[in-house]
Amino acid sequence: MIQIVEKRDGRVVGYNEEKIKAAIRKAMLTTEMGEDEALVQKITDRVGMSGKDRMTVEEIQDRVEIELMKSARKDVAKRYIAYRDQRSIARRAKTRDMFLEIIEAKNNDITRENANMNTDSPAGMMMKFASETTKPFVDDYLLSPDVKAAVKNNYLHIHDKDYYPTKSLTCVQHPLDRILKKGFVAGHGESRPAKRIETASIIGCIS
Structure with missing residues (x-):
């Protein structure tokens, strides 16, 4: 029985079957036959009970796919698989767009943010790749809801946000x-x- 889930970012959280149910329902609602709550519960129970004590997100999603394919709702299985592919592409595209912006940037807000970093040099560009990909991680997993709301509404600006996971105060020492x-x-x-x-x-x- 699944107890612990390893997230893609390395975090470990408790198993929550509601997330599986929500994903299956989302796939069902895009089909002609629509939602089948009994099947949603059946698949969720099978995945949860047959799984190992500790599993990754990908392993759990693989099990959901298998159970959907074994059911009479192959249409839902196809939608579920397509949705997973779309999410994977979206995650890669987000990183790709961020990298392209750094590569093509010339004297804009990105290159001017840190006066100690020359993004025109290969070393500086590599540092900027690391910097910009760290910031979304900080937003998604390290900031409290109140702080995120304050940043979003421009009440607060976090300088050197990319250093936040290192526990270094940098400019706020x-x-x-x-x-x-x-x-x-x-x-x-x-x-x-x-x-x-x-x-x-x-x-x-x-x-």
């Missing part, structure tokens, strides 16, 4: 309240505490 009260002291320079609101605002932006 100095607490703003301490800088405003005691000034800034680091290996690259120092400054006294701000006396004017305009100066404090500039320091806040830089931080």
